[in-house]
Amino acid sequence: MDTLLRGGTIVTCDGEDRVIHGDVLVRGKQIVAVGAVAREGLVTPVRVVDASGCAIIPGLVQAHVHLCQVLMRGMADDLPLLEWLRRRVWPLEAAHDEASLRASAELGLAETMLGGTTTVLDMGTVRAHDAVMDACVRAGVRAVSGKAMMDRGDGVPAGLRESTRASLDESERLAADWSGKGDGRLGYAWAPRFVLSCSEQLVRGAVERARHRGEIVHTHAAEHPAERQVVRDELGDDDIAVLRRWGVSGPRAVLAHGVQLDTHDARGLARDGTRIVHCPSANLKLGSGIARIAELDGIGVQLALGADGAPCNNNLDAWTEIRHAALLAKIRTGVTALPARRVLRLATIDGARALGLDAIMGSVEVGKRADLVVVRLDGPHVEPGGDVFSRLVYACGARDVVHVLIDGEVVVRSREHQRLDVERVTATARAQARKLVARAGL
Numbered sequence: 001m002d003t004l005l006r007g008g009t010i011v012t013c014d015g016e017d018r019v020i021h022g023d024v025l026v027r028g029k030q031i032v033a034v035g036a037v038a039r040e041g042l043v044t045p046v047r048v049v050d051a052s053g054c055a056i057i058p059g060l061v062q063a064h065v066h067l068c069q070v071l072m073r074g075m076a077d078d079l080p081l082l083e084w085l086r087r088r089v090w091p092l093e094a095a096h097d098e099a100s101l102r103a104s105a106e107l108g109l110a111e112t113m114l115g116g117t118t119t120v121l122d123m124g125t126v127r128a129h130d131a132v133m134d135a136c137v138r139a140g141v142r143a144v145s146g147k148a149m150m151d152r153g154d155g156v157p158a159g160l161r162e163s164t165r166a167s168l169d170e171s172e173r174l175a176a177d178w179s180g181k182g183d184g185r186l187g188y189a190w191a192p193r194f195v196l197s198c199s200e201q202l203v204r205g206a207v208e209r210a211r212h213r214g215e216i217v218h219t220h221a222a223e224h225p226a227e228r229q230v231v232r233d234e235l236g237d238d239d240i241a242v243l244r245r246w247g248v249s250g251p252r253a254v255l256a257h258g259v260q261l262d263t264h265d266a267r268g269l270a271r272d273g274t275r276i277v278h279c280p281s282a283n284l285k286l287g288s289g290i291a292r293i294a295e296l297d298g299i300g301v302q303l304a305l306g307a308d309g310a311p312c313n314n315n316l317d318a319w320t321e322i323r324h325a326a327l328l329a330k331i332r333t334g335v336t337a338l339p340a341r342r343v344l345r346l347a348t349i350d351g352a353r354a355l356g357l358d359a360i361m362g363s364v365e366v367g368k369r370a371d372l373v374v375v376r377l378d379g380p381h382v383e384p385g386g387d388v389f390s391r392l393v394y395a396c397g398a399r400d401v402v403h404v405l406i407d408g409e410v411v412v413r414s415r416e417h418q419r420l421d422v423e424r425v426t427a428t429a430r431a432q433a434r435k436l437v438a439r440a441g442l
């Protein structure tokens with residue numbers, strides 16, 4: 001059955017950033033018409049979705065999240081990065097089992113998808129990552145995800161430490177088992193956690209295998225100033241330079257954060273095509289600093305946005321990241337930096353490009369997959385009018401998302417998730433979070 005999104009303001013995020021008033025016609029997984037669609041010309045039965053008073057935008061892409069950490073929301077506040085990891089996040093991750101991981105992922109997917117996120121790049125924990133992959137398949141999200149790889153590091157609990165060999169083998173096994181699942185919506189990302197938790201051999205092994213399989217390498221870099229000092233003391237250089245020497249660079253390398261980057265680093269990243277994911281809320285909450293996103297953008301670094309994890313944000317709300325990215329650029333760089341139109345592209349087509357998926361999604365264009373979000377523009381906090389980019393970036397939020405399509409399937413309809421029973425998901429998460437804390441002994 002075709003789906004006709006009828007009578008909206010279509011914010012395409014295409015090459016010309018066109019805004020079109022009209023309809024979007026979806027057949028199967030694809031967008032087949034954008035603009036005025038005459039109903040009489042349609043050959044198959046049509047499901048009409050009223051989009052009047054709404055914007056139709058590309059599905060939002062969050063290029064750095066941790067679905068495995070959603071159960072830890074509210075359990076790790078007011079700590080700097082390394083203490084946050086050692087005292088709270090790692091012990092809790094080490095206590096995960098299959099049931100708690102599934103509950104964590106489902107809660108995170110309910111939150112993100114109801115808010116209009118259609119694609120995530122996710123970093124898992126070390127073990128039992130199948131539960132997260134399976135949750136992604138069942139929820140209908142587009143996801144590139146992989147287990148965290150950790151073969152060394154101070155303060156890493158036994159439950160998270162693995163041998164180099166075992167880490168590479170398990171990642172390879174997961175990639176083989178899950179890549180292409182969910183009707184092609186699932187991809188694998190090799191995820192050495194960060195330089196302090198990975199040996200050179202592990203990172204090089206991940207890069208080599210990812211390259212061989214045509215997959216992404218996803219890690220953290222240049223996040224916190226105190227962490228930068230520890231990295232310099234241990235490895236004699238900044239993590240960006242170390243990772244580059246170990247092969248983590250180029251269009252298939254996605255680095256979360258980049259708060260500590262200077263102009264020299266940025267030029268190198270732009271030359272290599274390495275992706276940086278801006279996670280403004282997490283950077284603020286962990287006291288890491290404010291990334292120079294407008295400067296990086298001007299230098300030509302490929303950027304994307306992400307919420308990072310529930311224990312460091314504490315939401316996985318793409319709209320908050322969009323708003324924070326826009327507002328913080330005004331403080332970091334100047335009030336003319338990163339206008340609304342630019343920020344919306346970071347959350348859509350640029351996110352798609354960061355994951356190498358821009359040929360199939362990230363904009364509202366004929367021939368692309370129908371990953372679409374219908375957003376109300378008529379709430380009292382959004383009216384009475386004005387520039388549509390301004391309204392989306394500065395005034396709208398997750399509460400304004402009404403319908404979400406992924407691969408042409410309506411996964412959220414009238415704010416209701418069509419695949420997840422959100423009440424059950426929430427109740428299960430609550431019970432599993434209690435058990436997780438007990439197992440972690442916190």
Ligand SMILES: [Zn+2]
Nearest residue numbers: 220256308309
């Ligand atoms: Zn992260």
